[in-house]
Amino acid sequence: MNAALSFEATNEILGSVKIPATPAVFMELHELMQKDEPDIDEVSAAISKDMGLAALVLKTVNSPFFGLRAKAKSIRQATTLLGLLNISNIVAGLALRRAMEDSGAPTPEHYWESPVNIGMVSAKLSRQFAGVSPDEAYMLGLFHNAGVPLMMMRFDDYLKTMGDAEASMVDVTQLEDERYKTNHAVIGYFVCRSWGLPEHVGELILRHHDVVEVLAENGGAMSKTGISLAVLKMAEHIDRRYWGKADDPEWDRWGEQVLAYAGISSTDFEDIVEDMTELLAAG
Incomplete structure (x- = not known):
């Protein structure tokens, strides 16, 4: 090449x-993760505001592919089980995928x-x-x-x-x-x-x-x-x-x-x- x-x-x-715009939840999450000590409650709340995305996140992390020992029943619990960085990466992937799908x-x-x-x-x-x-x-x-x-x-x-x-x-x-x-x-x-x-x-x-x-x-x-x-x-x-x-x-x-x-x-x-x-x- x-x-x-x-x-x-x-x-x-x-x-x-037209490149699909970066989703708002991703931008908010990115800002929260730039803090010296990201707050798990703030991160969970940011994700939970988008109910459709939150449901998709829970479905994803509870699949057998992620191997959680116990199923997460809330975004807060999923964040605790997987860790802030892991859950933020998963959310980013799902949010951006949805943006691409919606682009038509x-x-x-x-x-x-x-x-x-x-x-x-x-x-x-x-x-x-x-x-x-x-x-x-x-x-x-x-x-x-x-x-x-x-x-x-x-x-x-x-x-x-x-x-x-x-x-x-x-x-x-x-x-x-x-x-x-x-x-x-x-x-x-x-x-x-x-x-x-x-x-x-x-x-x-x-x-x-x-x-x-x-x-x-x-x-x-x-x-x-x-x-x-x-x-x-x-x-x-x-x-x-x-x-x-x-x-x-x-x-x-x-x-x-x-x-x-x-x-x-x-x-x-x-x-x-x-x-x-x-x-x-x-x-």
Whole structure:
């Protein structure tokens, strides 16, 4: 990718589409979390003011993917069980997802269902690895493809480009760069910056198709960045399997390397796939 061309084209695209505004609850929560000692009651009250979002938060944290020992019956209790930072990251992810959904941008099949699945599975898988928090894995799963609906708003042939990439076994960002001088990962990175998401989450969104390069960093030694990306790729594949998609060109390219990096055998991973798809089917 020619970085200069890509970022120039990105700015042009961002100027021609409407990025959904940052939700008010996210802005208020962000302000509260900047205090030296955030107050749990203030944070809980800010979330609870949006009844629809509060209900969605409770449904999310009480799912088996987050592994709470006891179900949270209130936002205050959920915040106590998960911690302020964890609950604020989950709320941010859900609030921003709702903003994207409400924007009315065109999307591919299962676009909104799949990020939720991927976020949930990522949260569950991340518990197996030190240094990767479930809430950040969840946020990355939700937003790694945040640039896709904006690309679809700008380019009428974008769905065809996605299909062409899968059919030709070419990475979609490579084909996007050739046709549009930018790609959905770069757009997603700028969207996340405009919303004030954590910088390291934005960097992973920017690089979520650079699997070989990221996993090879530091001589291939396991890192938070590397395992976060490996978890994301495993979750993406599990989501495809959940929807009954037998073919997965990306997993064919990277799956073996991802599993080796994570220290998971192919046999054990098949067991994980079965367990996760059952949990997803159970709702």
